[in-house]
Amino acid sequence: MAKHSGAGKLNTASVIRILSGSLVVLVVLVFFWPGIREADSRDQQWVCDRRPLLIENTRLPWQPGAREILIEDGRIMAIAASVPRDIPKLRVLDGEGALALPGLIDSHTHFDSLPGAKHLQGRINIKNEIFPMTMRQTLASGVTTARTHLARLDDLAVMAEVSEDSCFPAPRFVLSGPGFLGGAPGVNAPLMRGVGGVADARSQVAEVAGLGAEWLAIHGIARFPDEEIQAILETADALGLRVMADTGGFDDLETSLSLPVSSGEYINRTGANTYPERVLAAIARRDEAFYFVPPLGYYRRTFLYEQEGRFAESLERLPFIWAGLVKDIENSFERAFDEDEYIAAVVASYPTLEQKFAQLRVAGAIPVLGSDSGSLGQFHHDAVWQEMAAWLALGATPADILDGATTAPARMLGRDDVGVLSPGAKADVVLYDGDFESGQFDRNRVLVVIKGGVVFVENRDWIGPDLEQFRTALGFAAQSSD
Numbered sequence: 001m002a003k004h005s006g007a008g009k010l011n012t013a014s015v016i017r018i019l020s021g022s023l024v025v026l027v028v029l030v031f032f033w034p035g036i037r038e039a040d041s042r043d044q045q046w047v048c049d050r051r052p053l054l055i056e057n058t059r060l061p062w063q064p065g066a067r068e069i070l071i072e073d074g075r076i077m078a079i080a081a082s083v084p085r086d087i088p089k090l091r092v093l094d095g096e097g098a099l100a101l102p103g104l105i106d107s108h109t110h111f112d113s114l115p116g117a118k119h120l121q122g123r124i125n126i127k128n129e130i131f132p133m134t135m136r137q138t139l140a141s142g143v144t145t146a147r148t149h150l151a152r153l154d155d156l157a158v159m160a161e162v163s164e165d166s167c168f169p170a171p172r173f174v175l176s177g178p179g180f181l182g183g184a185p186g187v188n189a190p191l192m193r194g195v196g197g198v199a200d201a202r203s204q205v206a207e208v209a210g211l212g213a214e215w216l217a218i219h220g221i222a223r224f225p226d227e228e229i230q231a232i233l234e235t236a237d238a239l240g241l242r243v244m245a246d247t248g249g250f251d252d253l254e255t256s257l258s259l260p261v262s263s264g265e266y267i268n269r270t271g272a273n274t275y276p277e278r279v280l281a282a283i284a285r286r287d288e289a290f291y292f293v294p295p296l297g298y299y300r301r302t303f304l305y306e307q308e309g310r311f312a313e314s315l316e317r318l319p320f321i322w323a324g325l326v327k328d329i330e331n332s333f334e335r336a337f338d339e340d341e342y343i344a345a346v347v348a349s350y351p352t353l354e355q356k357f358a359q360l361r362v363a364g365a366i367p368v369l370g371s372d373s374g375s376l377g378q379f380h381h382d383a384v385w386q387e388m389a390a391w392l393a394l395g396a397t398p399a400d401i402l403d404g405a406t407t408a409p410a411r412m413l414g415r416d417d418v419g420v421l422s423p424g425a426k427a428d429v430v431l432y433d434g435d436f437e438s439g440q441f442d443r444n445r446v447l448v449v450i451k452g453g454v455v456f457v458e459n460r461d462w463i464g465p466d467l468e469q470f471r472t473a474l475g476f477a478a479q480s481s482d
Protein backbone atom coordinates (compact mmCIF):
# COMPACT_ATOMS: atom_id res chain seq x y z
CA MET A 1 0.00 0.00 0.00
CA ALA A 2 1.35 3.38 -0.94
CA LYS A 3 2.56 5.38 1.98
CA HIS A 4 0.52 8.52 2.21
CA SER A 5 2.90 11.45 2.47
CA GLY A 6 0.35 13.13 4.71
CA ALA A 7 2.33 16.31 5.03
CA GLY A 8 1.14 18.97 2.66
CA LYS A 9 3.50 21.66 3.86
CA LEU A 10 6.41 19.30 4.55
CA ASN A 11 7.40 18.64 1.01
CA THR A 12 10.93 18.08 -0.19
CA ALA A 13 11.58 21.77 -0.62
CA SER A 14 10.69 22.58 2.95
CA VAL A 15 12.70 19.68 4.32
CA ILE A 16 15.73 20.92 2.40
CA ARG A 17 15.10 24.36 3.81
CA ILE A 18 15.04 22.92 7.31
CA LEU A 19 18.21 20.94 6.78
CA SER A 20 20.02 23.93 5.41
CA GLY A 21 18.92 25.80 8.51
CA SER A 22 21.23 23.61 10.59
CA LEU A 23 18.37 21.85 12.34
CA VAL A 24 19.54 18.42 11.29
CA VAL A 25 19.71 17.15 14.85
CA LEU A 26 16.09 18.04 15.47
CA VAL A 27 14.90 16.11 12.49
CA VAL A 28 16.46 13.02 14.01
CA LEU A 29 15.69 13.53 17.67
CA VAL A 30 12.18 14.84 17.80
CA PHE A 31 9.37 13.20 19.66
CA PHE A 32 10.37 10.04 21.35
CA TRP A 33 7.59 10.03 23.86
CA PRO A 34 7.06 6.84 25.87
CA GLY A 35 6.01 3.81 23.93
CA ILE A 36 6.77 5.28 20.56
CA ARG A 37 9.48 3.62 18.61
CA GLU A 38 7.81 2.85 15.34
CA ALA A 39 8.48 5.36 12.63
CA ASP A 40 8.71 5.86 8.97
CA SER A 41 10.55 9.10 8.62
CA ARG A 42 11.56 8.87 5.00
CA ASP A 43 9.38 11.76 4.08
CA GLN A 44 8.24 12.96 7.47
CA GLN A 45 9.84 15.42 9.79
CA TRP A 46 8.43 14.24 13.10
CA VAL A 47 8.74 10.85 14.69
CA CYS A 48 5.81 9.23 16.47
CA ASP A 49 3.65 6.13 16.39
CA ARG A 50 1.98 5.98 13.00
CA ARG A 51 1.18 2.26 12.99
CA PRO A 52 -2.26 1.11 11.82
CA LEU A 53 -4.89 1.48 14.53
CA LEU A 54 -8.18 -0.25 15.15
CA ILE A 55 -10.74 1.38 17.43
CA GLU A 56 -13.22 -1.24 18.57
CA ASN A 57 -16.39 -0.99 20.62
CA THR A 58 -17.41 2.53 19.68
CA ARG A 59 -20.55 4.08 18.20
CA LEU A 60 -21.50 7.01 15.99
CA PRO A 61 -23.79 9.91 16.93
CA TRP A 62 -27.48 9.29 16.28
CA GLN A 63 -26.76 5.87 14.81
CA PRO A 64 -27.59 2.52 16.36
CA GLY A 65 -25.10 -0.30 16.82
CA ALA A 66 -21.45 -0.72 17.67
CA ARG A 67 -18.79 0.26 15.15
CA GLU A 68 -15.14 -0.39 14.52
CA ILE A 69 -12.86 2.17 12.89
CA LEU A 70 -9.75 1.12 11.00
CA ILE A 71 -6.99 3.69 10.52
CA GLU A 72 -3.95 3.39 8.27
CA ASP A 73 -1.45 5.96 7.05
CA GLY A 74 -3.24 8.74 8.86
CA ARG A 75 -6.53 8.09 7.10
CA ILE A 76 -9.73 6.28 7.96
CA MET A 77 -9.76 3.07 5.94
CA ALA A 78 -13.03 1.52 7.08
CA ILE A 79 -15.93 2.00 9.48
CA ALA A 80 -18.22 -0.96 9.99
CA ALA A 81 -19.68 -3.32 12.57
CA SER A 82 -16.56 -5.39 11.95
CA VAL A 83 -13.45 -4.33 10.00
CA PRO A 84 -10.41 -6.37 8.81
CA ARG A 85 -7.87 -7.21 11.49
CA ASP A 86 -5.23 -9.11 9.52
CA ILE A 87 -2.99 -6.07 9.24
CA PRO A 88 0.67 -6.17 10.28
CA LYS A 89 1.60 -4.17 13.39
CA LEU A 90 -2.05 -3.35 14.09
CA ARG A 91 -2.68 -1.61 17.41
CA VAL A 92 -6.10 -2.08 19.02
CA LEU A 93 -7.79 0.55 21.15
CA ASP A 94 -10.91 -0.33 23.15
CA GLY A 95 -13.49 2.45 22.76
CA GLU A 96 -15.39 1.17 25.82
CA GLY A 97 -18.69 1.97 24.16
CA ALA A 98 -17.92 5.67 23.94
CA LEU A 99 -19.19 7.90 21.16
CA ALA A 100 -16.84 8.53 18.23
CA LEU A 101 -16.93 12.12 16.96
CA PRO A 102 -14.95 13.56 14.07
CA GLY A 103 -12.02 15.62 15.33
CA LEU A 104 -13.48 19.02 16.18
CA ILE A 105 -12.75 22.12 14.10
CA ASP A 106 -12.36 25.41 15.97
CA SER A 107 -12.61 28.15 13.37
CA HIS A 108 -11.44 31.07 15.50
CA THR A 109 -8.41 30.58 17.73
CA HIS A 110 -5.44 32.50 19.11
CA PHE A 111 -2.42 30.42 20.11
CA ASP A 112 -0.04 33.23 20.93
CA SER A 113 -2.05 34.68 23.77
CA LEU A 114 -2.83 33.54 27.27
CA PRO A 115 -6.39 34.16 28.38
CA GLY A 116 -5.99 37.37 30.32
CA ALA A 117 -2.42 37.16 31.54
CA LYS A 118 -1.85 40.88 31.09
CA HIS A 119 1.31 41.22 33.08
CA LEU A 120 3.24 38.17 32.04
CA GLN A 121 2.20 38.60 28.48
CA GLY A 122 4.88 40.46 26.60
CA ARG A 123 7.54 39.36 29.07
CA ILE A 124 7.48 35.67 28.30
CA ASN A 125 8.53 34.00 25.11
CA ILE A 126 5.61 33.07 22.91
CA LYS A 127 7.17 30.01 21.31
CA ASN A 128 8.79 28.68 24.45
CA GLU A 129 6.14 29.43 27.04
CA ILE A 130 2.82 30.05 25.34
CA PHE A 131 2.66 27.75 22.32
CA PRO A 132 3.43 24.60 24.36
CA MET A 133 0.50 25.38 26.66
CA THR A 134 -2.10 26.68 24.24
CA MET A 135 -1.45 24.19 21.44
CA ARG A 136 -1.42 21.10 23.63
CA GLN A 137 -4.46 22.24 25.63
CA THR A 138 -6.40 22.75 22.42
CA LEU A 139 -5.49 19.39 20.92
CA ALA A 140 -6.18 17.63 24.22
CA SER A 141 -9.69 19.11 24.22
CA GLY A 142 -10.49 17.32 20.95
CA VAL A 143 -9.78 20.10 18.45
CA THR A 144 -7.77 18.58 15.59
CA THR A 145 -8.14 21.42 13.08
CA ALA A 146 -7.94 25.08 14.04
CA ARG A 147 -8.20 28.22 11.96
CA THR A 148 -6.10 30.89 13.59
CA HIS A 149 -7.10 34.54 13.80
CA LEU A 150 -4.27 37.09 13.79
CA ALA A 151 -0.67 35.94 14.01
CA ARG A 152 2.68 37.67 14.01
CA LEU A 153 4.61 37.07 10.84
CA ASP A 154 7.37 35.03 12.48
CA ASP A 155 4.84 32.86 14.34
CA LEU A 156 2.93 32.38 11.12
CA ALA A 157 6.03 30.98 9.44
CA VAL A 158 6.66 28.58 12.33
CA MET A 159 3.08 27.35 12.33
CA ALA A 160 2.97 26.87 8.58
CA GLU A 161 6.10 24.73 8.77
CA VAL A 162 4.58 22.21 11.19
CA SER A 163 1.01 22.56 10.12
CA GLU A 164 -0.02 19.32 8.48
CA ASP A 165 2.10 16.71 10.19
CA SER A 166 0.03 14.35 12.31
CA CYS A 167 2.80 13.92 14.88
CA PHE A 168 2.93 17.58 15.75
CA PRO A 169 1.17 18.02 19.13
CA ALA A 170 -1.22 20.74 18.05
CA PRO A 171 -4.28 20.96 15.87
CA ARG A 172 -3.77 21.06 12.12
CA PHE A 173 -3.58 24.78 11.40
CA VAL A 174 -5.45 26.84 8.88
CA LEU A 175 -3.62 30.11 9.15
CA SER A 176 -4.30 33.79 8.91
CA GLY A 177 -1.64 36.42 9.50
CA PRO A 178 -1.78 39.88 11.07
CA GLY A 179 -5.08 41.71 10.79
CA PHE A 180 -5.43 44.43 8.15
CA LEU A 181 -7.04 47.47 9.74
CA GLY A 182 -9.15 49.87 7.68
CA GLY A 183 -8.79 53.63 7.93
CA ALA A 184 -5.61 53.45 10.01
CA PRO A 185 -2.59 53.75 7.70
CA GLY A 186 -0.26 54.60 10.57
CA VAL A 187 -0.82 51.39 12.52
CA ASN A 188 2.04 48.92 12.40
CA ALA A 189 1.61 46.55 15.34
CA PRO A 190 2.59 42.86 15.30
CA LEU A 191 -1.02 41.68 15.18
CA MET A 192 -2.66 44.59 13.39
CA ARG A 193 -1.47 46.60 10.42
CA GLY A 194 -2.67 49.63 8.60
CA VAL A 195 -2.41 49.95 4.84
CA GLY A 196 -0.77 52.89 3.07
CA GLY A 197 -2.16 52.85 -0.44
CA VAL A 198 -2.68 50.33 -3.20
CA ALA A 199 0.93 49.24 -3.70
CA ASP A 200 1.38 48.72 0.02
CA ALA A 201 -1.86 46.72 0.16
CA ARG A 202 -0.63 44.41 -2.58
CA SER A 203 2.79 43.83 -1.08
CA GLN A 204 1.48 43.23 2.43
CA VAL A 205 -1.06 40.67 1.24
CA ALA A 206 1.64 38.93 -0.77
CA GLU A 207 3.89 38.80 2.27
CA VAL A 208 1.21 37.10 4.37
CA ALA A 209 0.45 34.59 1.60
CA GLY A 210 4.13 33.86 1.13
CA LEU A 211 4.47 32.85 4.77
CA GLY A 212 1.83 30.16 4.53
CA ALA A 213 -1.46 31.87 5.35
CA GLU A 214 -4.63 30.62 3.71
CA TRP A 215 -6.87 33.36 5.12
CA LEU A 216 -6.57 37.10 5.40
CA ALA A 217 -8.03 38.78 8.50
CA ILE A 218 -9.57 42.22 8.08
CA HIS A 219 -10.86 44.62 10.70
CA GLY A 220 -12.73 47.84 10.05
CA ILE A 221 -13.47 46.77 6.48
CA ALA A 222 -15.98 49.60 5.99
CA ARG A 223 -13.26 52.18 6.66
CA PHE A 224 -10.86 51.25 3.83
CA PRO A 225 -10.79 53.57 0.81
CA ASP A 226 -12.37 51.71 -2.13
CA GLU A 227 -9.17 51.32 -4.11
CA GLU A 228 -7.34 49.86 -1.10
CA ILE A 229 -9.92 47.24 -0.26
CA GLN A 230 -10.18 46.32 -3.94
CA ALA A 231 -6.39 45.89 -4.11
CA ILE A 232 -6.44 43.76 -0.96
CA LEU A 233 -9.25 41.53 -2.19
CA GLU A 234 -7.86 41.16 -5.73
CA THR A 235 -4.42 40.24 -4.47
CA ALA A 236 -5.87 37.84 -1.93
CA ASP A 237 -7.94 36.16 -4.61
CA ALA A 238 -5.00 35.90 -7.01
CA LEU A 239 -2.87 34.27 -4.30
CA GLY A 240 -5.60 31.91 -3.11
CA LEU A 241 -6.30 33.64 0.20
CA ARG A 242 -9.84 33.66 1.57
CA VAL A 243 -11.03 36.59 3.65
CA MET A 244 -12.33 36.62 7.22
CA ALA A 245 -13.62 39.99 8.41
CA ASP A 246 -14.63 41.38 11.78
CA THR A 247 -18.39 41.81 11.44
CA GLY A 248 -19.18 42.81 15.01
CA GLY A 249 -20.46 46.17 13.77
CA PHE A 250 -23.46 46.58 11.46
CA ASP A 251 -21.45 48.69 8.97
CA ASP A 252 -18.65 46.15 8.72
CA LEU A 253 -21.15 43.31 8.28
CA GLU A 254 -23.04 45.14 5.56
CA THR A 255 -19.82 46.00 3.71
CA SER A 256 -18.53 42.43 4.04
CA LEU A 257 -21.73 41.04 2.57
CA SER A 258 -21.23 43.17 -0.55
CA LEU A 259 -17.67 41.91 -1.08
CA PRO A 260 -16.00 38.50 -1.56
CA VAL A 261 -15.65 37.95 2.18
CA SER A 262 -16.15 34.31 3.16
CA SER A 263 -16.57 34.52 6.89
CA GLY A 264 -17.78 37.10 9.37
CA GLU A 265 -16.10 37.00 12.76
CA TYR A 266 -18.07 37.87 15.90
CA ILE A 267 -21.74 38.51 16.40
CA ASN A 268 -23.01 42.03 16.97
CA ARG A 269 -22.03 43.04 20.48
CA THR A 270 -23.94 46.27 20.89
CA GLY A 271 -27.01 46.68 23.05
CA ALA A 272 -29.20 46.51 19.92
CA ASN A 273 -31.71 43.69 20.27
CA THR A 274 -31.89 42.87 16.59
CA TYR A 275 -30.07 43.12 13.28
CA PRO A 276 -31.47 45.81 10.96
CA GLU A 277 -33.72 44.46 8.20
CA ARG A 278 -31.41 45.78 5.48
CA VAL A 279 -28.54 43.64 6.80
CA LEU A 280 -30.68 40.51 6.96
CA ALA A 281 -31.92 41.19 3.44
CA ALA A 282 -28.32 41.49 2.24
CA ILE A 283 -27.56 38.05 3.69
CA ALA A 284 -30.59 36.57 1.97
CA ARG A 285 -29.64 38.20 -1.35
CA ARG A 286 -26.06 36.94 -1.39
CA ASP A 287 -25.18 34.20 -3.88
CA GLU A 288 -21.98 33.08 -2.23
CA ALA A 289 -22.26 31.30 1.12
CA PHE A 290 -21.65 33.53 4.11
CA TYR A 291 -20.26 31.78 7.17
CA PHE A 292 -20.32 33.51 10.52
CA VAL A 293 -18.34 32.73 13.62
CA PRO A 294 -20.02 34.06 16.76
CA PRO A 295 -17.80 33.25 19.71
CA LEU A 296 -20.85 32.84 21.92
CA GLY A 297 -18.95 30.88 24.56
CA TYR A 298 -16.58 33.73 25.10
CA TYR A 299 -19.46 36.16 25.62
CA ARG A 300 -21.29 33.71 27.86
CA ARG A 301 -18.25 32.96 29.97
CA THR A 302 -17.63 36.65 30.51
CA PHE A 303 -21.28 37.22 31.36
CA LEU A 304 -21.33 34.35 33.87
CA TYR A 305 -18.13 35.52 35.50
CA GLU A 306 -19.69 38.92 35.95
CA GLN A 307 -22.76 37.30 37.56
CA GLU A 308 -20.91 34.93 39.84
CA GLY A 309 -17.62 36.70 40.45
CA ARG A 310 -15.46 33.68 39.65
CA PHE A 311 -14.62 31.09 37.06
CA ALA A 312 -16.64 27.91 37.11
CA GLU A 313 -13.48 25.81 37.16
CA SER A 314 -10.32 25.92 39.19
CA LEU A 315 -7.50 27.24 37.06
CA GLU A 316 -4.88 25.22 38.91
CA ARG A 317 -6.40 22.12 37.43
CA LEU A 318 -5.73 23.13 33.86
CA PRO A 319 -3.02 21.06 32.19
CA PHE A 320 0.27 22.62 31.06
CA ILE A 321 -0.27 25.73 33.20
CA TRP A 322 1.95 27.02 36.01
CA ALA A 323 1.18 28.77 39.29
CA GLY A 324 2.47 32.27 38.48
CA LEU A 325 0.35 32.30 35.40
CA VAL A 326 -2.80 31.36 37.29
CA LYS A 327 -2.32 34.29 39.68
CA ASP A 328 -1.71 36.67 36.82
CA ILE A 329 -4.83 35.56 34.98
CA GLU A 330 -6.99 35.93 38.08
CA ASN A 331 -5.65 39.39 38.85
CA SER A 332 -5.91 40.56 35.26
CA PHE A 333 -9.44 39.29 34.95
CA GLU A 334 -10.59 41.11 38.06
CA ARG A 335 -9.09 44.32 36.82
CA ALA A 336 -10.47 43.95 33.33
CA PHE A 337 -13.99 44.06 34.72
CA ASP A 338 -13.26 47.40 36.30
CA GLU A 339 -11.34 48.98 33.45
CA ASP A 340 -12.11 47.40 30.12
CA GLU A 341 -14.92 48.90 28.06
CA TYR A 342 -14.91 45.91 25.75
CA ILE A 343 -15.81 43.63 28.67
CA ALA A 344 -18.64 45.94 29.64
CA ALA A 345 -19.97 45.82 26.08
CA VAL A 346 -19.78 42.02 26.02
CA VAL A 347 -21.69 41.71 29.30
CA ALA A 348 -24.33 44.22 28.21
CA SER A 349 -24.87 42.57 24.85
CA TYR A 350 -25.22 39.00 26.11
CA PRO A 351 -28.99 39.12 26.71
CA THR A 352 -29.46 40.18 23.06
CA LEU A 353 -27.43 37.35 21.54
CA GLU A 354 -30.02 34.58 21.41
CA GLN A 355 -32.27 36.63 19.16
CA LYS A 356 -29.42 37.90 16.97
CA PHE A 357 -27.95 34.40 16.63
CA ALA A 358 -31.35 33.15 15.42
CA GLN A 359 -31.81 36.07 13.02
CA LEU A 360 -28.54 35.41 11.21
CA ARG A 361 -29.34 31.71 10.79
CA VAL A 362 -32.87 32.33 9.58
CA ALA A 363 -31.55 34.86 7.03
CA GLY A 364 -29.32 32.13 5.60
CA ALA A 365 -25.88 32.77 7.11
CA ILE A 366 -24.14 29.53 8.09
CA PRO A 367 -22.97 29.35 11.71
CA VAL A 368 -19.52 27.93 12.34
CA LEU A 369 -18.11 27.23 15.74
CA GLY A 370 -15.13 29.34 16.78
CA SER A 371 -14.17 29.79 20.40
CA ASP A 372 -11.90 32.86 20.23
CA SER A 373 -9.67 30.86 22.57
CA GLY A 374 -6.86 32.93 24.00
CA SER A 375 -9.16 35.87 24.60
CA LEU A 376 -9.77 37.02 28.12
CA GLY A 377 -11.02 34.10 30.22
CA GLN A 378 -11.35 31.75 27.25
CA PHE A 379 -8.96 28.96 28.13
CA HIS A 380 -7.77 26.68 25.38
CA HIS A 381 -8.29 23.77 27.75
CA ASP A 382 -12.06 23.75 27.27
CA ALA A 383 -12.89 26.68 24.98
CA VAL A 384 -14.53 24.51 22.32
CA TRP A 385 -16.75 22.81 24.92
CA GLN A 386 -17.73 26.16 26.44
CA GLU A 387 -18.60 27.27 22.94
CA MET A 388 -20.86 24.28 22.40
CA ALA A 389 -22.57 24.86 25.75
CA ALA A 390 -23.21 28.47 24.78
CA TRP A 391 -24.72 27.53 21.42
CA LEU A 392 -27.05 25.18 23.27
CA ALA A 393 -27.99 27.85 25.81
CA LEU A 394 -28.68 30.29 22.96
CA GLY A 395 -31.01 28.08 20.96
CA ALA A 396 -29.01 25.65 18.78
CA THR A 397 -29.66 21.90 18.87
CA PRO A 398 -26.92 19.34 19.55
CA ALA A 399 -27.08 18.30 15.86
CA ASP A 400 -26.65 21.95 14.78
CA ILE A 401 -23.72 22.21 17.14
CA LEU A 402 -21.96 19.13 15.81
CA ASP A 403 -22.42 20.51 12.27
CA GLY A 404 -20.98 23.83 13.41
CA ALA A 405 -17.91 22.09 14.75
CA THR A 406 -17.36 19.65 11.88
CA THR A 407 -19.13 19.66 8.52
CA ALA A 408 -19.92 23.39 8.23
CA PRO A 409 -16.35 24.57 8.89
CA ALA A 410 -14.97 21.84 6.63
CA ARG A 411 -17.07 23.31 3.81
CA MET A 412 -15.97 26.81 4.75
CA LEU A 413 -12.33 25.74 4.68
CA GLY A 414 -12.82 23.97 1.37
CA ARG A 415 -11.70 20.62 2.76
CA ASP A 416 -13.48 17.33 2.34
CA ASP A 417 -10.93 15.38 4.40
CA VAL A 418 -11.72 16.80 7.84
CA GLY A 419 -14.87 17.07 9.93
CA VAL A 420 -16.18 13.65 8.89
CA LEU A 421 -15.71 10.06 9.91
CA SER A 422 -15.67 8.30 6.57
CA PRO A 423 -13.19 6.25 4.55
CA GLY A 424 -10.51 8.43 2.99
CA ALA A 425 -10.83 11.26 5.52
CA LYS A 426 -8.05 12.23 7.89
CA ALA A 427 -8.11 9.94 10.90
CA ASP A 428 -9.14 12.65 13.37
CA VAL A 429 -11.26 11.03 16.06
CA VAL A 430 -12.52 12.04 19.49
CA LEU A 431 -13.95 9.37 21.78
CA TYR A 432 -16.46 10.98 24.10
CA ASP A 433 -17.87 9.38 27.23
CA GLY A 434 -21.06 11.38 27.53
CA ASP A 435 -24.50 12.04 26.12
CA PHE A 436 -23.45 14.43 23.39
CA GLU A 437 -26.67 13.81 21.48
CA SER A 438 -28.66 15.33 24.35
CA GLY A 439 -26.38 18.31 24.77
CA GLN A 440 -24.10 17.14 27.53
CA PHE A 441 -20.97 19.08 26.63
CA ASP A 442 -18.22 18.46 29.15
CA ARG A 443 -14.52 18.75 28.42
CA ASN A 444 -13.74 16.20 31.14
CA ARG A 445 -15.59 13.49 29.21
CA VAL A 446 -13.05 13.48 26.38
CA LEU A 447 -11.52 9.99 26.59
CA VAL A 448 -9.32 9.77 23.53
CA VAL A 449 -8.01 12.26 20.97
CA ILE A 450 -6.51 11.06 17.70
CA LYS A 451 -5.14 13.40 15.04
CA GLY A 452 -4.20 11.90 11.70
CA GLY A 453 -4.02 8.45 13.24
CA VAL A 454 -1.71 9.55 16.08
CA VAL A 455 -3.07 9.11 19.62
CA PHE A 456 -2.46 12.13 21.86
CA VAL A 457 -4.99 11.49 24.63
CA GLU A 458 -5.81 8.05 25.96
CA ASN A 459 -7.86 7.19 29.07
CA ARG A 460 -8.40 10.96 29.47
CA ASP A 461 -4.62 11.50 29.84
CA TRP A 462 -2.22 13.34 27.59
CA ILE A 463 0.34 10.88 26.21
CA GLY A 464 1.91 13.28 23.71
CA PRO A 465 5.17 15.22 24.09
CA ASP A 466 6.08 16.94 27.34
CA LEU A 467 7.27 20.53 27.52
CA GLU A 468 10.90 19.87 26.68
CA GLN A 469 10.03 17.51 23.85
CA PHE A 470 7.68 20.11 22.46
CA ARG A 471 10.34 22.82 22.56
CA THR A 472 13.00 20.58 21.11
CA ALA A 473 10.73 19.51 18.32
CA LEU A 474 10.07 23.08 17.31
CA GLY A 475 13.72 24.04 17.64
CA PHE A 476 13.16 26.38 20.56
CA ALA A 477 15.32 24.66 23.17
CA ALA A 478 18.41 26.69 22.34
CA GLN A 479 16.49 29.90 22.97
CA SER A 480 15.03 28.78 26.27
CA SER A 481 15.73 31.01 29.22
CA ASP A 482 15.48 28.25 31.82
Ligand SMILES: [Zn+2]
Nearest residue numbers: 108110149372
Ligand atom coordinates in the same frame (compact mmCIF):
# COMPACT_ATOMS: atom_id res chain seq x y z
ZN1 LIG B 1 -9.91 36.76 17.28
